[in-house]
Amino acid sequence: MLLKLLSSSLLAAGLLAASGAQAETLRWARASDPTTLDPHSFNTGTNFVLSHQMYETLVTRDAKGKLVPTLATAWKLTSDPTVWEFKLRPGVKFHDGAAFTAKDVVFSLNRAKGPTAQVKSLLASMVEAKAVDELTVHVKTNGPNLIFPDNLTNLFIMNEAWAKAKGAETTQDPASSTENFATRNANGTGPYQLVSREQDARTVMKANPQYWGKGQAPLQITELIYLPIKSPATRVAALLSGEVDFAQDIPAQDVARLKQDQRLRINEGPENRSIFLGLNVGGKELKHSSLKGKNPLADARVREAIHLAIDRDAIKRSVMRGLSIPSGMIAPSFVNGYSKAMAAYPKADAAKARQLLADAGYPNGFDLTLHTSNDRYVNDEAISTAIAGFLGRVGIKTTVVARPIAQQSVAINNADLDFYLYGWGVPTYDSAYIFDFLVHTRGKDGRGPTNATGFSNAQVDTDIVSLASEADKARRDQTIARIWEVVQKERFYIPLHDQVIHFASIKRIDVPVHPDNAVLFKDVKLAAK
Structure with missing residues (x-):
């Protein structure tokens, strides 16, 4: 029914692929819609x-x-x-x-x-x-x-x-519901200009007739239609039925089946993004738990117990269908500062985890709420459900609350959670980007806006700030390594894996996987029909 409605609405708007020799419409599906068009x-x-x-x-x-x-x-x-x-x-x-x-x-x-x-x-x-x-x-x-x-x-x-x-x-x-004109309108220099915007439904763009890059980029796509389709099954079905031409956020469990379809092209590659758990280590008590007056996550032994309770290989095998790169570090291998030694992760050890909880004063465990997105990362809700299962084995009764990334992002920005699944890409390919946003004390010097953990360390803050002005690369890299040692020791983030992503399209479209999960449609080439 959803596919019929999608097809009918596109036909009604006259937006299905144009048949003219020069006109090319591409329908692009993702799991979620941008929260705003305001670019900053x-x-x-x-x-x-x-x-x-x-x-x-x-x-x-x-x-x-x-x-x-x-x-x-x-x-x-x-x-x-x-x-x-x-x-x-x-x-x-x-x-x-x-x-x-x-x-x-x-x-x-x-x-x-x-x-x-x-x-x-x-x-x-x-x-x-x-x-x-x-x-x-x-x-x-x-x-x-x-x-x-x-x-x-x-x-x-x-x-x-x-x-x-x-x-x-x-x-x-x-952090608020206030909008400005740029929320729903755009005026850039890019290859496509906005035609219409329906939040959570459709964004239509057309080729910019005065684009400076004519003659330098293929610019074969003349109309671009962005379609957020939250349901993974519906998104994949839309691709299979021809309702969309290109799709991102392909569920891991569908990749093998799609690869067998001769009508489609599936491109695969590692993403410059880590998936991890964030822990409220700075609060005096948990915000979303029946346990009052205490914060177990502030105890390093509890954090280590959670780290050891998680079976990353099982997540890769059963949840990700082999399509993840388990890691013990929240920096992918693309990033300056990445270390194979730090990325090593422990084998799951439930017995040791239970002992650590007992040593910390929680022999019977405690209850915890795990907030997760359900439309942003590959199998994000399923990963969180698996995490809850692992923690349940050691006595931590975990309730999973899944919601759209728009709501999850607001909660992280407001630090209104205790335990959460999140993902972080590194477009600068440098560890300073991770530190500036996720490690530095929140709100100080304009840094730490997405550090919802409550972690704060004055010396680490000083070291992070120094990275922006250190002219000696060797000395700068030493500082990066020193910061990572603290991050690894304190475990206010628990790494899970780096994503492997897939771009799925009709056969005549070939979009190589970009490490940043980015697509510049001006560069996409289309084979003749």
Whole structure:
């Protein structure tokens, strides 16, 4: 019935694949809808991937993870090691026809550093952005920041005049229900421009007729329709029936079956994303438990017991159908600072876990609530259900509360949970991104916005801040290793695995898997029908 409704609505809107030789419509399905179109509000991959179709950044990464020019054609450190210079692409226009200039870059960087912008941690080291001329920007940092350009791959450039005229000068506050004009509208320089937006139903984009990249990118897709389909079964059925042309968030249990279908193409690869559990180690008592006046998660022995109770190999085998990379570290192998030794994980040991709980004063265990998304990561709810089973064996009675990622993200932003499943990608390919968002004390110096664990360590904070201004790479890497030693020892995060992802499409479309789970549809090539 859902498929019939989906097909009928597309037909009614005249949006099914065009038959003209030059017109190509691509219907793209994912498990969830972006929470907003405001490009600086939420720091979530689902938002970023859609934004990349309409907005652009100064630099992006190719499928091999290499930084490539986008709105900036060149970048370098000046004679002053605290100032980066960006040369901008000439002749670029926003969708409304306005010329792209250095003033738009300065405005966008300052907006993205605003108090309600979740991406502000990426710009924590920025002291000032200055327009030198129409096509040159200087960014001064509070010390020599060797990786500043790496922080810009998801910092989108908006038109200053449009944002101010439309009342969107500051970002939508992700912690409230307040909207601005940019929540449901867009005006970027990207290859596609917004036609219509129906939250949780459909976003329609059409090719930008004045796109600067004509002749440089294939640009074969003339209309792009984004369809959030929450149900995995319905999403896969839509692909099989021809209702959609390209789908992400493919359930692990369906991959083998889809690979056997000669009408489809299934591309597979490791994602630059770790899946893990977050623990409230800073609260005096649990917020979602019948146990009052105590917080067992504040005890290192309890955290170690949870770590040992989880059978990551069983999750890989039974829940992920072999399509995960179990790990003991919340950094994938793509990331600077990753260590094979730290990524080693223990064999599940329920007996030792029970002993640790008894030593901590919980011989009969306690009850806990595990909050999880059910539409963001591969088999996220099923993973959480398995975790509850493992913990039940050692006496921790775990209730799983599953909800959409939009609600889960708000709860994490508000630190309103005790025990939660989460995933983290690393678009900078550097450990500082993990530390800035997940480890640094929450709310201090603009860092730690998604650290919902209550972990706080003054020395670790100092070390994290130093990474943005350390000019000696060897010394910087030593600091990264030192921070990781603390993270591993304290176990306020319990790593589970790195994701393996799949892109599924009709045969004539070939979309290689990007480590960041990103797709730039301007680069997608279509074989002849």
